[in-house]
Amino acid sequence: MYQTLLLLHSWSRWFVLLTGIFAVYRAYVGWSGRRPFTKGDNGISASFSGFMWLQVLIGLGLYFGLSPWGLNAMKQAGAMKDPTARFFGMEHVVVMILATVLAQVGRIALKKAPEDTLKHKKAFTYFGIALLLVLLMIPWGIWNPARPLFRF
Numbered sequence: 001m002y003q004t005l006l007l008l009h010s011w012s013r014w015f016v017l018l019t020g021i022f023a024v025y026r027a028y029v030g031w032s033g034r035r036p037f038t039k040g041d042n043g044i045s046a047s048f049s050g051f052m053w054l055q056v057l058i059g060l061g062l063y064f065g066l067s068p069w070g071l072n073a074m075k076q077a078g079a080m081k082d083p084t085a086r087f088f089g090m091e092h093v094v095v096m097i098l099a100t101v102l103a104q105v106g107r108i109a110l111k112k113a114p115e116d117t118l119k120h121k122k123a124f125t126y127f128g129i130a131l132l133l134v135l136l137m138i139p140w141g142i143w144n145p146a147r148p149l150f151r152f
């Protein structure tokens with residue numbers, strides 16, 4: 001079960017990234033070109049936010065249950081001095097949840113915006129910041145722990 005959730009969490013990151021990059025790109029083109037906000041724009045923004053929530057759900061399962069790096073590692077003495085335990089036990093979780101809430105707030109804000117250019121602008125701003133936070137907090141091994149890009 002642990003391996004299955006880890007595998008899902010690992011692969012689902014690519015869906016978050018692909019939908020996120022696509023959503024931000026479409027928002028930019030729509031905003032700068034004053035294009036109408038289409039069903040496609042709405043669909044890609046819903047997918048981005050949806051995959052983020054999926055990651056949060058799987059992440060919670062790992063964190064509170066199955067992973068040796070979640071709460072289990074945080075309970076060990078000196079956990080905050082261990083960069084890997086601190087990253088997965090705190091930094092990764094807090095920032096990813098913040099990014100997911102930002103993407104959700106973006107969805108709500110763009111639905112409420114009275115006209116299409118404003119919808120694109122809101123989407124670009126909220127999704128852009130959420131995507132940046134996600135990129136920072138994926139364990140690429142640059143400043144945080146290294147994990148496989150493709151887990152099998």
Ligand code: HEM
Nearest residue numbers: 010013055056059060062063067068069070093096147151
């Ligand atoms: C958009 C949000 C998120 C993304 C893109 C993401 C991405 C990742 C990636 C790529 C890994 C490494 C997986 C591997 O080793 O192959 C990872 C590990 C982990 N994530 Fe997330 N994550 C997100 C949100 C969360 C949240 C909200 C939590 C907790 C509530 C969480 C908990 C964990 C834990 C505990 C690990 C370490 C698992 C282990 O090695 O046992 N993640 N995450």
